[in-house]
Amino acid sequence: MTLPEASPSPIPVALSSASVYPLSVHDAFAMAQDLGYDGVEVMVTNNSTSQNPDLLRGLSARYDQPILAIHAPTLLLTQQVWGRAWTKIEMSAAMAAEVGAKTVVVHPPFRWQSGYAENFAEGIRRVTDEYGIKIAVENMYPWKVRGREAKAYLPHWNPIPEPYDAVTWDFSHAAIAGMDSFEEIRGLGERLSHVHLTDGTANGKDEHLVPGQGEQRCAEALQHLRDSDWDGVVAVEVSTRRARGAGEREEWLAETLSFARENLGH
Template sequence: MGVVAVPDSRVALSTSSVYPLSVVGAFDLADRLGYDGLEVMVWTDPVSQESGALNRLIDHYGLPVVSIHAPTLLLTQRVWGTEPWDKIDNSVRLAQEVGAEVVVVHPPFRWQKEYATGFAEGIAQREADSGMAIAVENMFPWRARGREMLAYLPHWDPREENYAHVTLDLSHTATAGTDALEMVDDLGERLRHLHLADGLGSFKDEHLVPGRGGQPCAEVLEKLAAQRFAGDVVVEVGTRKQTDEDRELDLAEALAFARLHLAAIGKS
């Protein structure tokens, strides 16, 4: 007879999923919809950068911040200055001050050659010094006019790099054309964090609601459940053009999808 095994994974909401709403709006939606916590994307919103403001929201809503996403995107290149290691160090400090367990970072852009030199070693040293898991995210090649360009150093695929912790993003696997299930197997215990989204394989990073693209989102969740994955699953979908009502419906659907498939049928 089969039994249902549900892992310890929390299902959290990324504040980027409610953009252009504020961090406060993300907490409010996460609370009303029943998410287990939030991932805070450090952004131009001052609340995303300040531990005192975040701790007041944590206390008010009774929801933890499970992870901090460092401002390493193109659009956040001037948040906390332009020195990339300062961004990582500030993100680690913020995570410690709000009780988060993971800092999510992107690999260096190809023009950040000095930063890219010794990147893996720098991440490892900061993990050792702080005790914080710094999970490097899988990215994708940039494509234009039928040509592919290596946009990240040392590479957009973290499998061959010496990172102790990795964030797997299922919208990025769609854009890159990589096999998400194979990545789960290849990463093994290094897989620390999951960004749950979907994509149709466009050159754009689509971040669709899971189940609306071509990625094996259900299968990935079920595989992780069977493995008793203890990391966090963070819904990171795009709702920028949605009405408030449609945004809430999409985020409720994404949460229900995650809950449904984070249950593995095993043998009793």
């Protein structure tokens, strides 16, 4: 089976399968093709298709959509997928290599995963070397309980000061944390490997809005990536669960794709 290849230039814009939730991974590939995306980021979940490299390769070929990234099942809601923490990372990297993706997105360890967190930076570097896949740690945000910050991640929700070689930047998470994505992306330089394009506000909710509906400087950040000859992938991760009318989900995702391409200089 011959899989489609991503174009090396300009910066590719992928559709995250999380953006079509609660629809299926199959729907994500079909929608990516219909709307003209450059590929798909597959979030590994309880959905069996998302865990099966053979099925994913079949969808990639059928819809002419390369798989540009794998999101490891490191969310709170996917703790039961693929067992132990390091097994999740290694299986995600192995699947990425098998389907032709170059990046695996991971969340930092949760506070209760102290053993996993202890050598996290060294561990992801080992997996990167073993599989030849970038393991890009995503920026998260502080959890608050009754108005006070609770320590949810180890060593921290912010990957910037940590010794990670590769980072994924999410605009919605940055909004919750009160961070300026434009400035942080500029500061990350070559460590920035992957972007989750969305938007948000500082109201404490992980909103994953269509860019322009929140407070982040999404356009300026994308323009910076364009002007700096960045070689990563921009993956659209917009929540469409509130879509109600016929075609509304597609409208939001088409609008976000248009926004990305306009600011990336496509």
